[in-house]
Amino acid sequence: MHHCSEFRTAISASVDGEELPPGVTGAALDAHVRGCAECNAWGERVRRLRVLAAGLGMD
Ligand SMILES: [Zn+2]
DSSP states (O other): OOOHHHHHHHHHHHHTTOOOOTTOOHHHHHHHHHHOHHHHHHHHHHHHHHHHHHHHHHO
16 A cells, blocks of 8 residues: 555656656556545645746746
């Protein structure tokens, strides 16, 4: 059984366009995020921060 911390590492990698950590598949990640409100919210936050950082980087 995976823990939220593992999925959050995977979410961060996914947002960065990096490979998922060993043992975490895209399907498992999707399933966890759909069922875990905390990771869902965390993922949204990471995406927003990345978009913001990308915007600042282009300036
Ligand atoms: Zn979770």
